[in-house]
Amino acid sequence: MIRHLLILIIALAAGLGSLVAAASTAQRRDVDLRGYVNPLATTELPFRVPRPGVNVELTQYGDEELDEQLGRMAAAGFTWVRQSFRWDEIEPAPGEYDWQRWDVIVEAVARHPELELVAVLVNAPAWAVDRRDSAIIPATPPDDPRYFGDFARNLAARYGDRIDVYQIWDEPNLTTGWGGREPRAADYLALLRAGYHAIHSADADATVIAAGLAPTTEQGPLNISDWRYLEDLYALGAADSMDAVAGKPYGFDASPDERLVDEGTLNFSRFVRLREIMVAHGDGDKALWASHWGWNSLPDDWAGKPSIWGSVSATGQIEYTLAALNRAEREWPWLGGMILHHWQPDAPPDDPVWGFALLDPDGNPKPLLEALAAREQRGASNGHFPAANAHARYTGVWTFGPLGADIGWIQDSRFEFTFEGSDVGLLLREDDYVAYLYPTVDGQPANALPKDANGNAYIVLTSGSLSPEFNLVPVATGLDSGAHTLSVVADRGSDRWALAGFAVSDGDLAEPYERQIRLALVSAAVSGLAAAVFAMALHLRRPLRP
Numbered sequence: 001m002i003r004h005l006l007i008l009i010i011a012l013a014a015g016l017g018s019l020v021a022a023a024s025t026a027q028r029r030d031v032d033l034r035g036y037v038n039p040l041a042t043t044e045l046p047f048r049v050p051r052p053g054v055n056v057e058l059t060q061y062g063d064e065e066l067d068e069q070l071g072r073m074a075a076a077g078f079t080w081v082r083q084s085f086r087w088d089e090i091e092p093a094p095g096e097y098d099w100q101r102w103d104v105i106v107e108a109v110a111r112h113p114e115l116e117l118v119a120v121l122v123n124a125p126a127w128a129v130d131r132r133d134s135a136i137i138p139a140t141p142p143d144d145p146r147y148f149g150d151f152a153r154n155l156a157a158r159y160g161d162r163i164d165v166y167q168i169w170d171e172p173n174l175t176t177g178w179g180g181r182e183p184r185a186a187d188y189l190a191l192l193r194a195g196y197h198a199i200h201s202a203d204a205d206a207t208v209i210a211a212g213l214a215p216t217t218e219q220g221p222l223n224i225s226d227w228r229y230l231e232d233l234y235a236l237g238a239a240d241s242m243d244a245v246a247g248k249p250y251g252f253d254a255s256p257d258e259r260l261v262d263e264g265t266l267n268f269s270r271f272v273r274l275r276e277i278m279v280a281h282g283d284g285d286k287a288l289w290a291s292h293w294g295w296n297s298l299p300d301d302w303a304g305k306p307s308i309w310g311s312v313s314a315t316g317q318i319e320y321t322l323a324a325l326n327r328a329e330r331e332w333p334w335l336g337g338m339i340l341h342h343w344q345p346d347a348p349p350d351d352p353v354w355g356f357a358l359l360d361p362d363g364n365p366k367p368l369l370e371a372l373a374a375r376e377q378r379g380a381s382n383g384h385f386p387a388a389n390a391h392a393r394y395t396g397v398w399t400f401g402p403l404g405a406d407i408g409w410i411q412d413s414r415f416e417f418t419f420e421g422s423d424v425g426l427l428l429r430e431d432d433y434v435a436y437l438y439p440t441v442d443g444q445p446a447n448a449l450p451k452d453a454n455g456n457a458y459i460v461l462t463s464g465s466l467s468p469e470f471n472l473v474p475v476a477t478g479l480d481s482g483a484h485t486l487s488v489v490a491d492r493g494s495d496r497w498a499l500a501g502f503a504v505s506d507g508d509l510a511e512p513y514e515r516q517i518r519l520a521l522v523s524a525a526v527s528g529l530a531a532a533v534f535a536m537a538l539h540l541r542r543p544l545r546p
Helices: 002-032 063-075 100-110 145-159 185-202 226-235 268-280 314-331 367-374 511-541
Strands: 052-055 080-086 116-122 165-168 207-213 244-247 287-290 335-340 383-386 392-395 398-401 404-407 413-420 423-430 436-441 469-476 483-491 499-505
Touching (some): 063 100, 080 100, 080 335, 100 116, 145 185, 165 185, 185 207, 185 226, 207 226, 226 268, 268 287, 314 335, 314 367, 413 499, 436 469, 469 483
Parallel strands (some): 052 080, 080 116, 165 207, 207 244, 244 287
Antiparallel strands (some): 392 413, 398 404, 404 499, 413 483, 423 499, 436 483
8 A cells, every 4th residue: 555655656756757847848948949940840931141241341441452352351251241321421412422432332342243232321411400400410310201212212223233232220229320319210210211112212122121220228218129129110110111120139248159038138149039029020021130240359458448349358259259150050040141240440449349350450360250261151051042042053944033933834844952951842832733843852752752653752733722822842851961952853833933942951959859848748648647547556445434
């Protein structure tokens, strides 16, 4: 009797322990993987763009040095060069434009095909601001957003064939980013909306990014939390006036692997909350750009102004920066450009912004730049890619457009897609029509698909509902890490724009946690069953009352 009771207690304790372990693992999963998305688990992701970028001030260089510096940026592996286009310098008087300096910059970048400009439109000229306001300082917005719209339209009309990405203002959630005025989301939205529609009227294919929001825990009135400010923008209807959102995931003093996402904490992981706000407002298919990021590192004998971004050692700066790049690559397929701060500031020598610089004031590379240049660049990995991309090759007759790729009318239209990862899928438009795709990976039938009588893996493009559907179809999973080639032969399907894009993943990061949770729940169930058996045995062994 006592032995059975003891076993019952042990079984109950084991079951309870297993349930606690399952709950603990689930909690650890939610903390460790907050912000993570498996690209093969959703269609709600933006298409990947090249990640590496750097903030620049190209106006400080003469023509020859400008070309030299741009060449160094390209050699270091950067794609995006984020340059401010200052309205007050370009249009010093109403309707009078001075494009000379900016023409030189745009033409110089165009000579380096590896590089692309992100044009940041900032700083209203004095004539666009009420002259009774004596506090006209850089970043002051115009009194009438229509003035800004005219400027943005003219800039896009002039450079639209060479600039694809524009950003409207910078840090409007701070007083310093809003000309010394109290920042209000409604005021910025008026400016954003004017710029967005003006740019698209001149350059329909442009990407217009909202201003990079400064990370701050303040709640106003002088500075407003980046989280709250973005919430306010969405509440005011900003979703239809931006193609992407931007934040500034500085690391401050913390490691990029610190997972705390908290309103009162400034760290790299804070950026995740901006993405969550976007998803909550139905904007999960837009990219979130990092318009500034990095760790500040000042020398031990620094005698200049203190850093507002914290400071780490030079070694720590390198380790944290590389770790952040790896984390973003593995966990954040929703990320747009990741634009490091800064190439070489045009700033006084006592300005702590030099703690971010990749070049010292004399133009010599710092160790961080050398580490970035040595970092291996991956191919297509962890994300969604449009049908037309640098890693895809097509043969036969294909047509390309905003919807993706349309299968040609001839037989055996084919494509290949080279990727790095363990899983790959296709983003497909299926409908009430008959057509087939026959995929292989590295010459073998794709392992996640059914096979026909001849052993060929295949996809039927007829939708299950016989109505238009947009689906992500896993093609192969569990591949060895490294580079692979997906080859697909199309059989019919023209005029259907079946192929929208590709999805690549290194595997589901949540799976190890899920496995532990399943084991713990099975253990709890077994313990519960054992407890029930011994409880029944105890009940049967109880003496009957006379």
